[in-house]
Amino acid sequence: MLEAQNICFRYRAKSPVLDSVDLAVHPGEIIGLTGPSGAGKSTLGRILAGHYQPASGRILVDGIFHPPGFNPVQYLHQSPVFAVDPRWTIGRIISEAWQPDETLRQAFGVSPAWFDRYPHEISGGELQRVALLRAFAPQTRYLIADEISAQLDPLTQAQIWSVLLKQAESRRLGVLVISHDMPLLRRVAQRIVTI
Amino acid sequence: MTLLSFNDVDLSFSRYDGLLTAREIPILKRISFSLKCGEVVALIGASGGGKSLIAHALFGILPPNALIRGDIRFDGQRVDDGSRPSLLGRRMALVPQSISHLDPLARCFQQLRWAARRAGLRVNDAALVAMLTHFGLDARAAQAFPHQLSGGMARRMLMAIATVGNPDLIVADEPTSGLDDDNAAIVLSKLKSMADAGKGVLLITHSLATALAYADSVCLVRQGRVEGVERAEAFEGCGQGLSSDYARALWHALPQNGFRVTGDA
Known part of the structure; x- marks a missing residue:
């Protein structure tokens, strides 16, 4: 179980973004997280993924603190271009995490023709598929999907979610879906939390 | 037509x-x-x-x-x-995709003035201020540098700059893109x-x-x-x-x- 316990967070001296927040994601569970912009949805997602340290409170991943090495809580960014090294080729970006098999590569619609290109040489939708494929390494237990399809057209969105949900189910991953798109959350999430 | x-x-x-x-x-x-x-x-x-x-x-x-x-x-x-x-x-005018198209080193009002001049207009500052008000931007937004604006304000600033020549x-x-529902609806x-x-x-x-x-x-x-x-x-x-x-x-x-x-x- 991925747990946020009594999380508080503030940016510099400003008023707290998160104040005593608790949240738990069980393996195999898909939870929607919504709320107005500025409510701290992405901040909570990044704290859960261990990218930010909370001011107080703690994050437990299957009962322990964030372990060193491969992060079992993978954070998927709204703009995948911020989640990759612009000087690395797509092939290197994926293989940093793992060597995906053919079936999964095809399921996510990642073309081997992109492997020797750089992130700016493929489109945003294509790069999001690359980021997803990278995040589905075998050691991944939880996914934080932060508005991952907000910039995609409806067909690509439906396609990416169908693969993601199928894979998450077969591996019993816990997924936190952050979005302001209520129709989308009602489709993909088992329950929806508002902050 | x-x-x-x-x-x-x-x-x-x-x-x-x-x-x-x-x-x-x-x-x-x-x-x-x-x-x-x-x-x-x-x-x-x-x-x-x-x-x-x-x-x-x-x-x-x-x-x-x-x-x-x-x-x-x-x-x-x-x-x-x-x-x-x-x-x-x-x-005809383009409202570009990214708010990084604003000049990071110039105050927004200056950029609006430049756009008006490029469009061949001789408008006074009062008319430009009125135009910003029309887009819901106040004097503080006018005097701000682009990074001091929120995403929604920067987008409205880009629209003001694009439309100053009355295209x-x-x-x-x-x-x-990057705007919450309320700001998107305004734009x-x-x-x-x-x-x-x-x-x-x-x-x-x-x-x-x-x-x-x-x-x-x-x-x-x-x-x-x-x-x-x-x-x-x-x-x-x-x-x-x-x-x-x-x-x-x-x-x-x-x-x-x-x-x-x-x-x-």
């Missing part, structure tokens, strides 16, 4: 294949659509499909290795390097009200739901081709009023409809 038309416009990039031979890579193929005064036309399609390049071709801001063929007409006049100087910022055609490239209503005032608006977006709420017609672009032009009101029910399969597939893929993947995405 037809304000803008693309007639069989092809675009390709030439890329070096080895040292000496250049190869032409086709990107846009036979793009045709038109837009009338008082109308909002949405260009819809997957990312990487070439929507932004259509705008860049119109405004002549393609990279130097781009080759363009075909006929683009604005108000009956052919748009090319000869006619663009009298059109850009004066009769007849506004091309907005993904004007709501889109603004564009819609410009069309209601007789301007032409070309709205480039990947979001079908957004486009349908504001556009009169929707031009579907996929893999560099126009897959069909549909009336916005044809997107209803099970899509029986739609003429292209691609439009139907997009409609059924929306989470509020079937969330189904049909055809090849």
Whole structure:
């Protein structure tokens, strides 16, 4: 179980973004997280993924603190271009995490023709598929999907979610879906939390 | 009256294949659509499909290795390097996709002044302030540097700068990306009200739901081709009023409809 316990967070001296927040994601569970912009949805997602340290409170991943090495809580960014090294080729970006098999590569619609290109040489939708494929390494237990399809057209969105949900189910991953798109959350999430 | 038309416009990039031979890579193929005064036309399609390049071709801001063929007409006049100087910022204006198009080193008001000057206007500061007020931007926003504005304010600033020359055609490239619903609605209503005032608006977006709420017609672009032009009101029910399969597939893929993947995405 991925747990946020009594999380508080503030940016510099400003008023707290998160104040005593608790949240738990069980393996195999898909939870929607919504709320107005500025409510701290992405901040909570990044704290859960261990990218930010909370001011107080703690994050437990299957009962322990964030372990060193491969992060079992993978954070998927709204703009995948911020989640990759612009000087690395797509092939290197994926293989940093793992060597995906053919079936999964095809399921996510990642073309081997992109492997020797750089992130700016493929489109945003294509790069999001690359980021997803990278995040589905075998050691991944939880996914934080932060508005991952907000910039995609409806067909690509439906396609990416169908693969993601199928894979998450077969591996019993816990997924936190952050979005302001209520129709989308009602489709993909088992329950929806508002902050 | 037809304000803008693309007639069989092809675009390709030439890329070096080895040292000496250049190869032409086709990107846009036979793009045709038109837009009338008082109308909002949405260009819809997957990312990487070439929507932004259509705008860049119109405004002549393609990279130097781009080759363009075909006929683009604005108000009956052919748009090319000869006619663009009298059109850009004066009769047609682009609201760029990224707010990084604002100059990070100049205060916003200065950038608005520059835009007015480029459009050949002699306007006083009071008129410019009034214009900013119209976009919901106050004196503090005017005196701010771009990084001091929120995403929504920066987007409205870009629109103010684009429309200061009172153009007849506004091309907005993904004007709501990065904005929450409230700010997106403000920006889109603004564009819609410009069309209601007789301007032409070309709205480039990947979001079908957004486009349908504001556009009169929707031009579907996929893999560099126009897959069909549909009336916005044809997107209803099970899509029986739609003429292209691609439009139907997009409609059924929306989470509020079937969330189904049909055809090849």
